Amino acid sequence: MTHVTDSKVIVALDYNTVAAAERFVADVSPDLCKLKVGKELFTRSGPQFVTTLVNRGFDVFLDLKFHDIPNTVAAAVKVAADLGVWMTDVHASGGRRMMEDARLASDQSGTNMLLIAVTVLTSFSAEDLSELGIGCTPEQQVHRLAAMAKASGMDGVVCSAMETRGLRNLLGNDFTLVTPGIRPVSAVADDQRRVVTPAQAIANGSSYLVIGRPITQSPNPVKALLAINREILQD
Numbered sequence: 001m002t003h004v005t006d007s008k009v010i011v012a013l014d015y016n017t018v019a020a021a022e023r024f025v026a027d028v029s030p031d032l033c034k035l036k037v038g039k040e041l042f043t044r045s046g047p048q049f050v051t052t053l054v055n056r057g058f059d060v061f062l063d064l065k066f067h068d069i070p071n072t073v074a075a076a077v078k079v080a081a082d083l084g085v086w087m088t089d090v091h092a093s094g095g096r097r098m099m100e101d102a103r104l105a106s107d108q109s110g111t112n113m114l115l116i117a118v119t120v121l122t123s124f125s126a127e128d129l130s131e132l133g134i135g136c137t138p139e140q141q142v143h144r145l146a147a148m149a150k151a152s153g154m155d156g157v158v159c160s161a162m163e164t165r166g167l168r169n170l171l172g173n174d175f176t177l178v179t180p181g182i183r184p185v186s187a188v189a190d191d192q193r194r195v196v197t198p199a200q201a202i203a204n205g206s207s208y209l210v211i212g213r214p215i216t217q218s219p220n221p222v223k224a225l226l227a228i229n230r231e232i233l234q235d
Contacts, residue, residue, distance in 0.1 A: 008202065009228055010034040010061050010178070012212030018045045025053065027222045032229065034059040034086065036210055050083050059086035061178075061210075065118050067091035070098045074105035081109035087178075089158060092117035092145035099152035114176060116156040117149035119163075122181035139163050143170060150175060161201035161209075168205040180210040184228060198231050 011033045015021040021041060035058050037050055042064060053060050062085040066073045073090055080088040090102050099117060106115045119142040120129070126137050134141055139162070146157045146167055156176025159167060164177045179201050201209050211228060218224035 007031065007033045007229065008206070008208050008232055009198075009225065010036050010208050010210045011215055011225065012036040012038060012063075012180075012210055013041050014038070014212040014216050015041060016044070018049055021045075021049070024216065024221055025056070025058075028225065030057040030059065033225055034061060034208070036061040036063050036212075038063045039065075047079075047083055050085060054084040060084075061086060062088040065089055065091055066102070067094045068098075070094075070101035073098050074101040077102045077115065078105045078109055081106055081111045081113045084111070085113060087114035087116060089116045089118055090154075092119055092149045092154075092157065096148060096152050099149060099154055103153035114155045115153075116158060116176060116178055117145070117152075117154045118158045119145040119149070120159070122160050139166065143167065146171060146175075156207065158210075161196040161204050161206050164201070164205040176207045177205060178208045178210060179206040180212075182209045182211045182214075184214050184224075184231070198228050202232055 013021045013024065013035055025035070035053055037060060041049070050060055050062060062080050062083065066076050067090065073094065077088060077090070090099060092099065102115060106113055120138045124138055129136065129138060129141060142159050142163045143166065146159065147170065149157050150171050156178060158178045158180065160181050161179040164179060167177060182196065182198055182201055184197060196204070198209055215221050215224045
């Protein structure tokens with residue numbers, strides 16, 4: 001097995017049943033990866049499954065992308081902290097007041113939970129932004145939202161690895177950059193428009209890599225995870 005002390009890989013548990021997710025989790029250990037629970041699995045399993053993963057020693061990224069009025073988001077962030085998750089996220093497009101209230105709620109929870117902000121979804125292209133009335137490139141919008149997120153007290157942002165190099169220059173080395181849209185060279189891009197390989201992402205400055213289908217839909221998910229860990233370590 002590849003030896004990892006603090007894995008940079010966050011496996012997105014993109015399973016439509018708890019049983020399927022459990023089968024994967026049973027074959028890995030907290031030193032090999034962190035785990036992401038998103039909307040589908042959380043809607044199906046609720047907080048109980050999250051608590052189970054936390055109790056097994058896994059760092060859990062609760063990826064629900066909170067976006068609502070400031071008071072509602074702050075309350076949700078407090079609940080996430082109470083679950084003991086390692087990290088959760090809000091939408092930067094919710095605005096400065098929303099993020100500041102979320103930061104305060106996280107701080108008052110007395111935990112070390114990371115609080116990050118989603119900038120531009122990796123499925124978005126310039127055309128998608130234009131349809132929303134945003135007349136700039138995805139990278140420009142990412143930079144704008146990331147700067148606001150840092151000023152609002154966020155620990156980091158979710159962004160494409162294509163944007164990490166610029167964000168490192170803009171926001172410094174202590175800002176956490178979590179990058180989805182990571183695909184091994186052999187994998188198809190699926191619906192992610194802005195993708196890079198694991199080695200490229202780390203070289204560009206990504207702190208953590210969110211990887212779902214190339215692992216979870218592989219004929220041998222654990223083997224796929226180990227191969228990605230090896231690629232990162234060799235880089």
